[in-house]
Amino acid sequence: MQTNILSICYLIGSVSFIVGLKMLSNPATARKGNLVSAAGMAIAIFGTLFLYQPANSSFHNFGWIVGAMIIGTVIGSVSARKVKMTAMPEMVSIFNGMGGLCAALISIVEFGRIAQDNAPMHVLSILAGMIIGSVSFSGSMIAYGKLSGKIKDHSFSGQHIFNLVVLFVILVLGAYIIFGDSTFPLTIFGCILGLSLAYGILFVLPIGGADMPVVISLLNSFTGIATACAGFLYNNQVMLTGGILVGSAGAILTILMCKAMNRSLKNVLIGSFGGSTAAAGSATGGQDQTFKEISLSDAAMVMKYAHKVIIVPGYGLAVAQAQHVCHELEKSLTKDGVVVKYAIHPVAGRMPGHMNVLLAEADVSYDDLLELEPANEEFASTDVVLILGANDVVNPAAENDPSSPIYGMPILEVGKAKMVIINKRSMRPGYAGIENQLFFQSNSSMLFGDAKDVLQQLIAQIKEL
Numbered sequence: 355m356q357t358n359i360l361s362i363c364y365l366i367g368s369v370s371f372i373v374g375l376k377m378l379s380n381p382a383t384a385r386k387g388n389l390v391s392a393a394g395m396a397i398a399i400f401g402t403l404f405l406y407q408p409a410n411s412s413f414h415n416f417g418w419i420v421g422a423m424i425i426g427t428v429i430g431s432v433s434a435r436k437v438k439m440t441a442m443p444e445m446v447s448i449f450n451g452m453g454g455l456c457a458a459l460i461s462i463v464e465f466g467r468i469a470q471d472n473a474p475m476h477v478l479s480i481l482a483g484m485i486i487g488s489v490s491f492s493g494s495m496i497a498y499g500k501l502s503g504k505i506k507d508h509s510f511s512g513q514h515i516f517n518l519v520v521l522f523v524i525l526v527l528g529a530y531i532i533f534g535d536s537t538f539p540l541t542i543f544g545c546i547l548g549l550s551l552a553y554g555i556l557f558v559l560p561i562g563g564a565d566m567p568v569v570i571s572l573l574n575s576f577t578g579i580a581t582a583c584a585g586f587l588y589n590n591q592v593m594l595t596g597g598i599l600v601g602s603a604g605a606i607l608t609i610l611m612c613k614a615m616n617r618s619l620k621n622v623l624i625g626s627f628g629g630s631t632a633a634a635g636s637a638t639g640g641q642d643q644t645f646k647e648i649s650l651s652d653a654a655m656v657m658k659y660a661h662k663v664i665i666v667p668g669y670g671l672a673v674a675q676a677q678h679v680c681h682e683l684e685k686s687l688t689k690d691g692v693v694v695k696y697a698i699h700p701v702a703g704r705m706p707g708h709m710n711v712l713l714a715e716a717d718v719s720y721d722d723l724l725e726l727e728p729a730n731e732e733f734a735s736t737d738v739v740l741i742l743g744a745n746d747v748v749n750p751a752a753e754n755d756p757s758s759p760i761y762g763m764p765i766l767e768v769g770k771a772k773m774v775i776i777n778k779r780s781m782r783p784g785y786a787g788i789e790n791q792l793f794f795q796s797n798s799s800m801l802f803g804d805a806k807d808v809l810q811q812l813i814a815q816i817k818e819l
């Protein structure tokens with residue numbers, strides 16, 4: 355009876371993960387989707403705590419489990435509340451690393467117990483969980499260090515080959531444990547653990563800052579796969595479903611981000627893309643080129659009397675926390691009969707969906723958001739493009755400078771609009787560390803200042819006109 359109720363709990367948990375994930379795909383339902391999945395997880399956890407009956411023993415270590423849950427819940431919820439939106443990728447890295455560590459620890463604990471039964475599928479899932487979980491843990495910790503500026507990019511010549519050799523040795527040792535007649539499985543298991551941790555470090559260390567989100571998404575997918583291995587090991591459906599969903603969602607996101615940044619997945623896997631070369635990109639523009647500035651009153655005037663304005667939000671908008679005042683500007687222009695839309699680049703900001711989340715927080719209608727391709731079709735018929743703290747995602751070097759590190763990345767082709775107003779605080783480059791020719795084009799004008807201050811003043815000017 356108890357086992358049947360537990361199975362129903364797991365079924366509810368699994369369904370809630372799927373429904374929650376579906377709801378996460380739309381900003382209007384995303385918050386609820388998160389709650390639905392969290393509720394499903396709570397049902398699965400409490401079902402296990404109160405209904406699970408181990409085959410040959412009683413449920414023990416209850417105090418340890420509940421104690422760890424309380425500590426984890428307090429740390430998780432306090433840090434999630436405190437974290438700034440711009441530091442979210444760092445937090446995702448840490449949480450993801452903890453997931454990988456848990457999956458690896460399960461494999462380590464179970465190796466001594468289950469591996470003795472010599473069932474190759476069990477040993478395989480233990481090894482896969484340990485290898486993938488360890489890579490995900492050490493890689494995520496390095497990713498956290500790099501995103502928070504504590505660790506710099508590091509690489510040495512021949513590193514790609516070295517990484518491949520390490521990976522190969524891990525696989526050979528793993529195969530030896532499964533199929534070989536090893537008298538020292540624990541020693542070999544320890545070697546695989548050490549090499550897997552080293553591989554996670556080696557594969558993330560050389561990757562350049564601008565490419566980190568792809569790696570984080572990939573590591574997230576690894577954690578899901580490692581969890582699915584543990585689910586298979588314990589024949590636990592909810593763990594298996596959760597792991598598969600995280601693994602596949604992470605893999606799909608990785609592929610989409612690779613596409614958005616024109617990177618190859620193969621190169622991500624052997625840790626050989628981006629790199630500090632990003633900062634060494636072609637420094638076109640230079641001191642001999644001039645840019646125009648536009649005054650607040652002129653900017654307010656051209657926008658108020660425009661037919662169509664497209665706003666391009668970027669990382670700077672998030673830094674300035676200017677999303678609410680940006681929505682105010684949109685409302686004020688719309689009242690004057692201007693059509694206002696937002697063009698969202700898939701990697702604008704510092705994490706996938708960053709801009710969508712920010713704008714949804716400010717109640718901007720989802721219908722007004724244009725994705726890359728539809729936005730590029732609309733720029734030619736747009737009077738004014740207002741760029742708010744975006745840089746790399748509108749950099750034409752991605753299209754016309756083969757020596758640029760962002761060459762090939764699809765960009766928002768804002769230069770097609772009649773006029774482009776760029777708001778930022780200075781002429782400093784964006785995340786990729788490269789100069790932006792857009793700022794020097796004849797239809798571009800710079801509007802310097804903090805995005806929030808500038809927007810507030812623009813609204814005041816528009817009201818006065």
Ligand code: TAP
Pocket residue numbers: 563564565566567615667668669670671673674700701702703704705706707708742743744745746747748777778779780781782783784785786803804805806
């Ligand atoms: P960036 O290229 O980083 O440019 C942001 C610009 O905002 C900077 O040039 C900065 O110029 C300006 N800025 C900063 N604070 C500001 C403020 N308070 N007010 C006004 N402007 C401000 O941003 P982007 O165009 O959004 O491009 C994103 C970049 O990050 C890409 O290279 C992308 O690959 C990378 N990246 C993306 C992700 C994802 S998945 N979204 C994750 C990690 C990295 P000033 O200093 O002159 O003000």
